Amino acid sequence: MKSVGIIVEYNPLHYGHLYHLQKAKELTGADVVIGVISTYFVQRGEPSILPLQNRVKSALENGVNLLVELPFIYSVESADIFAKYSLQILESLKCDSFVFGSESGNTEEFMQKYKTKSFTSPRLDEIIQKYLKSGYSYPKANSLAHFDINNYYLDKPNDILGYSYIKAIEKFKFRLSPIIIKRISNDDLVNKYSSASEIRKLMIENDKTEVLKYTPIKYAKKDIHTLEDYFLLFKYKMQTSSSEELEMTHLVSEGIQNLFKKNIELSHSFEQFIGLCTSKRYSAARIKRTIVHILVNTSKKEAEDFLSKKISFIRVLGFDKKGREYLSEIRKETPIPVITKFAGKDSKLHQLEKKSVNVYYSLDKEPKKSINQNKYLSIFPIIK
Numbered sequence: 001m002k003s004v005g006i007i008v009e010y011n012p013l014h015y016g017h018l019y020h021l022q023k024a025k026e027l028t029g030a031d032v033v034i035g036v037i038s039t040y041f042v043q044r045g046e047p048s049i050l051p052l053q054n055r056v057k058s059a060l061e062n063g064v065n066l067l068v069e070l071p072f073i074y075s076v077e078s079a080d081i082f083a084k085y086s087l088q089i090l091e092s093l094k095c096d097s098f099v100f101g102s103e104s105g106n107t108e109e110f111m112q113k114y115k116t117k118s119f120t121s122p123r124l125d126e127i128i129q130k131y132l133k134s135g136y137s138y139p140k141a142n143s144l145a146h147f148d149i150n151n152y153y154l155d156k157p158n159d160i161l162g163y164s165y166i167k168a169i170e171k172f173k174f175r176l177s178p179i180i181i182k183r184i185s186n187d188d189l190v191n192k193y194s195s196a197s198e199i200r201k202l203m204i205e206n207d208k209t210e211v212l213k214y215t216p217i218k219y220a221k222k223d224i225h226t227l228e229d230y231f232l233l234f235k236y237k238m239q240t241s242s243s244e245e246l247e248m249t250h251l252v253s254e255g256i257q258n259l260f261k262k263n264i265e266l267s268h269s270f271e272q273f274i275g276l277c278t279s280k281r282y283s284a285a286r287i288k289r290t291i292v293h294i295l296v297n298t299s300k301k302e303a304e305d306f307l308s309k310k311i312s313f314i315r316v317l318g319f320d321k322k323g324r325e326y327l328s329e330i331r332k333e334t335p336i337p338v339i340t341k342f343a344g345k346d347s348k349l350h351q352l353e354k355k356s357v358n359v360y361y362s363l364d365k366e367p368k369k370s371i372n373q374n375k376y377l378s379i380f381p382i383i384k
Contacts, residue, residue, distance in 0.1 A: 005090035045288025066323030
């Protein structure tokens with residue numbers, strides 16, 4: 001069976017994502033669509049607006065045949081790390097091709113813009129280091145270096161992630177064939193199309209009538225989670241932890257804990273806190289990812305261990321009939337074990353995942369009696 005891979009967050013799934021799914025099938029002629037999805041916290045450093053089970057169910061109901069998880073430690077990371085492990089999973093699942101969207105255009109346009117000079121220039125890393133030493137964050141230094149070499153900025157979110165995908169395919173010699181589609185522009189955001197950020201805003205405002213114009217996903221108000229919900233928990237953590245204790249946390253470096261401890265006393269919300277902390281050196285995304293790792297208490301030691309080697313297994317979250325058939329066909333050939341059950345007792349990776357799930361649900365008004373009752377810990381239902 002011919003397969004195509006996609007990397008998604010569906011935060012939440014909307015009609016633009018369905019366009020992506022349709023084009024992925026159309027451009028590749030694939031029999032099966034395999035999705036890699038972040039779990040309860042997403043790459044931008046926020047809790048997913050809806051729980052994982054809502055997002056998995058909507059994905060399977062709308063065209064994804066096989067869905068697997070990208071664990072927390074690989075999701076809440078820089079674009080390069082997020083890309084590396086997502087593609088490693090798709091490669092291990094024997095995907096023939098990989099389709100992603102970019103602001104720049106289709107495959108030919110994207111490759112012409114981002115690959116011709118950047119990958120071959122020996123000066124790129126040197127120029128990036130120059131800007132880093134000047135106090136810029138890595139994404140900004142990367143963007144400025146591209147402008148110096150190619151006379152354009154690498155500053156659009158999907159282009160930045162797309163560039164990381166192409167770099168990972170080149171660096172790790174993945175056999176995946178990248179296919180790129182141009183994202184629907186703001187001019188096209190009419191009728192049934194809207195951005196995920198706008199839909200999240202409508203969800204938070206509880207304008208369900210408007211939300212349902214742009215997404216087929218089903219949810220209840222109690223399902224909604226936002227970063228702002230965790231502000232007091234974070235403030236407590238900052239006020240009761242020493243700088244030395246915070247320094248042991250993943251992504252806490254260069255004295256950022258002192259900046260956090262100073263600004264938490266001046267802030268009454270995450271919006272205010274992130275605004276005070278954001279600078280030329282620290283992007284808002286970097287600030288938010290660090291916040292999440294402080295909330296989950298991800299240690300530097302365990303993060304270094306996970307990020308220094310290949311992912312230890314691939315966990316299936318759900319599949320339909322086609323997905324099940326494909327999994328049976330390739331399962332014996334995968335270089336990484338494929339599992340369908342939570343491996344928490346035997347896996348450090350899933351112990352960390354369990355911590356992140358606990359934090360995600362920690363503020364629910366109707367808490368689960370036990371985290372073991374959460375649907376995350378068992379295989380999601382097959383959509384027939």
